[in-house]
Structure formats: C-alpha cells, structure tokens
Amino acid sequence: MSIPTSSIEQVIPGQGSMAQPEVARPGRARRQRFRFLRSAKATTGLVILGIYVLLAIIGPWIAPYDPSARSNDLVQGPSADHWLGTTHLGQDVFSQLLVGTRSVIYVGFLAAIIATTLSVLVGIAAGYIGGKTDDTLSVFTNVVLVIPAVPLMIIITSTLNNVSDTLIAVIIGLTAWSWNARVLRAQTLSLRRRDFVEASRASGESTWRIIGFELMPNLTAVIASGFVGTVIFAVLSEITLAFIGVVNNGWNWGTILFWAQGQQALGQDAWWWFVPAGLAIALLGTSLSLINFGIDEFVSPRLRSAGKTKVKTAQGRTIRMRIGFTPVLESPMVQATRMVPTINTDGATPVAREAK
Amino acid sequence: MRYFLQRIAFYLFTAWAAVTLNFFIPRLVPGDPVQALISKYQGQLSTKSIQSLYVLFGLDKHQSLWQQYIDYWKQIFHGDLGLSFTFFPAPVSQVIGQALPWTVLLVGITTIISFTLGTGLGVLAGWRRGSWADGLLPVTTFFSSIPYFWLGIIAIYLLAGPDSFFPSSGGFDSELVPAWDQYFIPSAIQHSLLPALTILVSSVSGWILGMRNMMVTVSSEDYITVAHAKGLPERRVALSYAARNALLPSVSGFALALGFIVGGTLLVEIVFSYPGLGFTLLQAVGAKDYPLMQGIFLIITIAVLVANLLADVAYLLLDPRTRKEG
Numbered sequence: 001m002s003i004p005t006s007s008i009e010q011v012i013p014g015q016g017s018m019a020q021p022e023v024a025r026p027g028r029a030r031r032q033r034f035r036f037l038r039s040a041k042a043t044t045g046l047v048i049l050g051i052y053v054l055l056a057i058i059g060p061w062i063a064p065y066d067p068s069a070r071s072n073d074l075v076q077g078p079s080a081d082h083w084l085g086t087t088h089l090g091q092d093v094f095s096q097l098l099v100g101t102r103s104v105i106y107v108g109f110l111a112a113i114i115a116t117t118l119s120v121l122v123g124i125a126a127g128y129i130g131g132k133t134d135d136t137l138s139v140f141t142n143v144v145l146v147i148p149a150v151p152l153m154i155i156i157t158s159t160l161n162n163v164s165d166t167l168i169a170v171i172i173g174l175t176a177w178s179w180n181a182r183v184l185r186a187q188t189l190s191l192r193r194r195d196f197v198e199a200s201r202a203s204g205e206s207t208w209r210i211i212g213f214e215l216m217p218n219l220t221a222v223i224a225s226g227f228v229g230t231v232i233f234a235v236l237s238e239i240t241l242a243f244i245g246v247v248n249n250g251w252n253w254g255t256i257l258f259w260a261q262g263q264q265a266l267g268q269d270a271w272w273w274f275v276p277a278g279l280a281i282a283l284l285g286t287s288l289s290l291i292n293f294g295i296d297e298f299v300s301p302r303l304r305s306a307g308k309t310k311v312k313t314a315q316g317r318t319i320r321m322r323i324g325f326t327p328v329l330e331s332p333m334v335q336a337t338r339m340v341p342t343i344n345t346d347g348a349t350p351v352a353r354e355a356k
Numbered sequence: 357m358r359y360f361l362q363r364i365a366f367y368l369f370t371a372w373a374a375v376t377l378n379f380f381i382p383r384l385v386p387g388d389p390v391q392a393l394i395s396k397y398q399g400q401l402s403t404k405s406i407q408s409l410y411v412l413f414g415l416d417k418h419q420s421l422w423q424q425y426i427d428y429w430k431q432i433f434h435g436d437l438g439l440s441f442t443f444f445p446a447p448v449s450q451v452i453g454q455a456l457p458w459t460v461l462l463v464g465i466t467t468i469i470s471f472t473l474g475t476g477l478g479v480l481a482g483w484r485r486g487s488w489a490d491g492l493l494p495v496t497t498f499f500s501s502i503p504y505f506w507l508g509i510i511a512i513y514l515l516a517g518p519d520s521f522f523p524s525s526g527g528f529d530s531e532l533v534p535a536w537d538q539y540f541i542p543s544a545i546q547h548s549l550l551p552a553l554t555i556l557v558s559s560v561s562g563w564i565l566g567m568r569n570m571m572v573t574v575s576s577e578d579y580i581t582v583a584h585a586k587g588l589p590e591r592r593v594a595l596s597y598a599a600r601n602a603l604l605p606s607v608s609g610f611a612l613a614l615g616f617i618v619g620g621t622l623l624v625e626i627v628f629s630y631p632g633l634g635f636t637l638l639q640a641v642g643a644k645d646y647p648l649m650q651g652i653f654l655i656i657t658i659a660v661l662v663a664n665l666l667a668d669v670a671y672l673l674l675d676p677r678t679r680k681e682g
Contacts, residue, residue, distance in 0.1 A: 145615070146370050146660060146661065146664060147370065147377070148657060150620070151618075151622065152653065154649070155650060159382060232501070240505070240623060243623065244626070245642065257505075257506065261509070266509065266513055281502070282506075285500075285501025289497045289501055296569075
C-alpha cells in the first residue's frame with residue numbers, strides 16, 4: 001500500500017554519472033565481509049526484525065492466555081493480569097498480539113519468497129533474452145502492476161471461503177511480484193552488454209550459467225531490496241484483508257483491529273485494544289524500511305545522508321560542500337569502502353562556493 | 357504521437373485483462389454458491405436476480421464458456437453490472453454511481469496535494485542534503501510504515517469527538533440532503549478534512565523519498581555543474597535544471613503508485629464510514645454481494661487507468677524527448 005521507496009531502479013551503479021573510478025588498494029586484497037552491517041540503519045532494522053521472528057516462533061508458547069478464551073473481565077484496561085487489557089469478550093489482547101505475530105511473519109515471508117521468485121524469473125528473462133519475449137513479458141508485468149492489487153485480493157479471498165494463511169500468502173505473492181520484475185529487468189538490461197557478460201557469452205557459456213553465475217550475483221542487492229519491500233507489502237495486505245473481515249480464521253494483528261473496529265473500541269475509549277497492534281505493524285514496517293535504506297545506500301553511496309557538509313579549509317575559511325560531491329570524512333567506513341574519490345577542498349573543486 | 361498511441365493500446369489491453377479476470381474469478385468458487393446465497397437471503401431474491409446470479413457464477417449449464425464470455429462483454433458495454441443484493445433491488449451501476457464522486461474527489465484531490473507537497477519537500481531535502489532536511493527521512497519512514505486505516509483510527513480517537521470540529525464519520529451532516537448549495541458543500545468539506553489529512557500524512561513520505569534520491573542523483577550530472585559554472589542563480593539551477601529532470605521518474609512513478617494508494621484509501625473510507633467506494637466495498641464484502649464487489653473492482657481499475665493516462669500526458673509535456681517524431 002505504501003509507495004515503493006526503493007530508488008535502485010533509477011540509479012544504475014557504474015553507468016554514466018554513477019561510474020566510480022576504481023581506486024587501486026594495494027594491501028587491501030581481503031574483501032570486507034558483511035560491510036552492509038556497518039550501516040547503523042541496517043543493523044537497527046535487522047535487530048528489530050530478529051525480535052519479531054523470534055516472537056513469531058515462540059509467541060504462541062509464551063502467551064499468558066489462550067487468545068480466544070473468554071473471561072469475565074470485559075473491556076478492562078491494562079493491568080498486572082492483562083498487560084494490554086481485554087476485549088469485549090474478556091480475551092487477553094497481549095496474548096492475541098503474541099499469537100498473531102506468527103501468522104503475520106509467516107504470510108509476509110512466504111508471500112515475499114513467492115513474489116521474489118516470480119520477479120526474478122520474469123524480470124531477468126525479459127531483460128536478458130530481449131526481443132519479443134521482452135515485449136510480451138513487459139506488457140504482462142505492467143498489466144499486473146497497474147491493476148490495483150488490494151481490491152483484487154479482496155475479491156479473490158472473499159470468493160474463496162475459509163482461506164488458510166498459506167493460500168493468502170500465495171494470493172499476495174501472485175499479485176505483488178510485478179514492481180520488482182520491472183526493476184530487475186531494467187538492471188539486467190544495463191548489465192547485459194557489459195564486458196564480462198559479453199566475454200562469458202563469447203567463451204560459449206550456456207545462457208543458464210550466464211544468468212545464474214554472471215548476472216545473479218550482480219543483482220543480489222536489488223533482489224534483496226525487492227524482497228524486503230515485498231515483505232512490507234505482504235504484511236500490510238494480510239492485515240488489510242483481516243481488518244476488512246474477509247479472512248477470519250486464526251489470529252493476526254488485523255483480526256484484533258477488525259474486532260476493535262467492529263465492537264466500537266473507539267467509542268468505549270479502549271485505546272489498549274487498537275493502539276498496540278498498529279504500533280507493532282508500524283515498527284515492523286520501519287525495521288524493514290531501514291534494512292532497505294541500508295541496502296540502497298550500500299549499492300549507491302551517494303544516497304547516504306551527508307552528515308557534516310561544512311568544512312574548514314587550511315586557510316580557515318568555511319566551505320559548504322555542494323551537492324553532487326560526496327564529502328569524504330575519514331571514518332573507518334569510508335576507509336574500508338573508499339568508493340568515492342577524495343575531493344581537494346583547497347580550490348580544485350570548481351563549484352565549491354564560499355559561504356557568505 | 358506514436359508513444360501516446362502505444363500507451364492507449366496498453367491501457368485498452370489492461371482494461372481487457374481486468375474484465376477477463378473479473379469474468380473468471382466467480383467461476384473459481386467451489387460448490388454451488390447460488391444455493392448458499394438463496395438460502396441466506398430466504399426468499400428475498402427474485403427469480404430474475406437468481407437467474408442473473410447463475411449467469412454470474414457461470415453455472416448456467418445451457419451455455420458454453422465462450423458464449424458466456426461474449427454475453428458478459430455485451431452486458432458491460434450496456435453498463436449493466438448486475439443487481440446488488442445489499443441495496444436490493446438497485447442495480448450495481450447505480451450504487452457505484454452514488455459512491456464514485458465521493459471517492460474520486462477525496463482521493464483525487466489528496467493524491468495531487470500529496471504529490472505536489474512531497475515532491476517539493478523532496479527537492480528541498482535532495483538539494484540541501486546534510487541540512488535539517490535530512491531529519492525528514494526517519495520521520496517519514498515511520499509514517500509510511502503505518503497502515504492508512506490505523507492512522508485513521510488514531511486520528512478519530514485523538515481529534516474527533518462530540519465536541520470537536522472534526523466529525524468522526526460520514527460524508528456530510530445527516531440532516532442535509534446532497535445538493536450543490538451553501539449548506540451541503542461546507543459540511544462535505546468539513547467531513548472530508550480528517551480522512552484527507554490521514555491519506556496525506558501516510559502517502560506523502562513516498563514522494564519525498566523518491567524525489568530526494570532522484571535529486572541527489574541528478575545533482576551530480578555534468579549539466580548541473582555547467583549551470584553552476586555559468587553563474588546562474590542557485591534557485592534557477594535547483595528548479596529549472598535539477599528538479600525538472602528529477603521529476604520525470606516521479607511522474608511515471610505516480611501512475612504506477614496509484615494502484616497502491618487506491619488500496620490504502622479505500623480503507624480510510626471504511627474507518628471514517630465515508631460514503632465512497634471503499635465503504636460500499638466493505639458492505640458488499642460483509643454481505644457476500646459478488647456483483648457489487650466485482651463492479652467496484654472494475655470501476656476502480658478503470659479509474660486508475662484513466663489517471664495513468666493523465667500522468668502520461670503530463671510526462672509528454674515535461675519531457676520533450678517523448679514528443680520527438682520517432
């Protein structure tokens with residue numbers, strides 16, 4: 001439902017203005033592993049996601065109550081017995097939240113796996129094979145992209161009775177692959193004519209080998225970012241479907257909100273009923289977005305927040321770094337990657353204007 | 357011109373695909389859904405609507421699938437989308453006709469405001485990278501991760517109430533009759549403020565981020581350096597050189613993102629009981645009113661296609677390369 005925020009499609013690394021001169025690094029032959037984790041954003045995102053996955057696994061066991069069990073405490077506020085209060089039937093909201101995590105994470109990841117697989121197949125095939133295949137696949141992708149996914153999912157799920165979590169994931173996966181396929185196609189097109197691909201084609205490697213061993217490794221970041229984006233989309237879609245009430249077997253965060261809305265939680269001032277579920281969704285979404293920012297910035301260092309833009313020169317004057325010139329601060333991160341050439345701020349930079 | 361014709365051909369093809377999907381989905385239902393519906397409505401359905409249900413679900417055994425498909429198209433060209441059971445005996449087209457203006461106005465206006473505002477802020481954030489504008493990013497990320505409908509619930513909880521200026525539900529005061537007069541229009545605007553604000557807050561961040569990233573990319577192009585070197589005023593470089601070029605992907609993204617936005621706004625309507633398509637869809641889902649659900653899906657798809665076409669026209673105006681005869 002949110003607008004896909006990944007900008008990878010627009011930024012093609014290594015082409016045009018994005019081409020970075022390779023700086024020779026003698027004595028630094030060892031590749032930095034998990035460099036991506038150095039980004040604070042990505043690490044924060046991964047830690048939060050990890051907690052969610054853990055809760056998805058152990059949630060139903062550590063939940064203090066059966067989420068559907070009724071009791072006599074109707075619509076009670078948070079207390080020692082019920083940490084997040086109770087519903088109109090006396091059910092424990094905290095237990096519902098914990099138990100619901102599993103369904104949300106399961107559907108999110110399964111749908112994302114399905115959608116990513118489809119998008120890789122369609123996107124890379126369209127980009128690499130080209131010609132008529134490309135035209136057909138592109139039109140197909142765009143048709144799926146333009147048809148509004150949420151109303152389509154609503155009619156499909158309400159047509160089929162009693163859909164299981166797995167079936168929901170399949171439906172979401174089948175409607176959510178098109179954006180990534182488009183991005184992957186664009187990336188494949190730009191990689192296709194590179195020297196290393198031409199070389200492997202000339203040396204007679206099979207198409208499958210070229211796609212699997214030459215193209216795919218270079219598309220890893222794009223695929224990963226698409227995967228994370230699809231998880232967000234799938235989670236929001238599942239919760240939407242549950243909130244509308246077309247899916248109502250088992251607990252997930254949308255079901256909690258469905259009951260809260262249907263039983264006038266707002267009118268009864270029962271904030272504990274609908275606030276936690278929404279915050280849980282927002283926090284999960286934020287953690288996934290942070291991971292995606294990490295990937296984006298890893299792929300295209302220019303997108304990093306610039307940090308300090310005012311630099312003191314040797315003459316003691318202050319210069320504001322202009323956009324387009326990534327200021328290089330000698331932090332360990334930059335030393336390790338060194339993807340941007342250092343700018344000599346002493347006057348060689350033509351557009352670095354002095355501050356007033 | 358050729359570009360434009362290609363786009364139109366594509367939209368016609370998509371419309372065909374949507375109608376075809378709509379034709380096949382009810383045929384996936386296992387068992388005999390019509391019997392289930394008849395027993396659910398216990399004699400409230402007329403024989404005519406039962407017959408049309410059998411046709412809808414493809415259970416009319418006298419016809420081949422192909423014949424049914426042709427008939428379905430004939431019906432659509434006559435604007436006949438069947439009878440709704442929730443609003444029996446109103447035809448679906450009439451129910452949709454009442455709800456559509458609400459949705460088009462609410463979603464249309466807020467989407468345009470959100471796009472303009474977000475793009476403007478994105479230009480600022482991208483051009484002044486490293487200033488306070490970078491602080492926008494984490495805030496907007498959080499807001500974009502919140503489902504639209506939950507934000508709506510919170511907005512009602514915090515801002516609406518019996519004494520508040522913002523009404524918590526409906527599209528206009530219940531004492532009024534819809535008309536273009538001085539009583540109805542202010543009431544309608546007052547009722548749409550909170551839903552509009554909700555949609556605005558959740559959708560603006562996507563535009564900010566996309567535009568910011570494009571500005572950062574475009575700013576390092578040679579023509580920007582040249583513009584600076586020529587000594588053009590900073591404003592001019594930022595707006596006429598960088599922003600104009602950075603806008604292109606945002607405009608084409610606008611068309612594609614519309615499908616996502618519409619999905620979210622339908623839910624905002626549900627939360628606010630706003631008398632648009634989303635709220636009607638909720639009622640249809642609750643009553644298993646298949647003809648109405650399908651009609652709404654079809655109309656939404658067509659509306660999105662039309663909006664896409666408009667975005668294409670905007671793109672043509674912005675990018676002279678597409679206008680070149682080729």
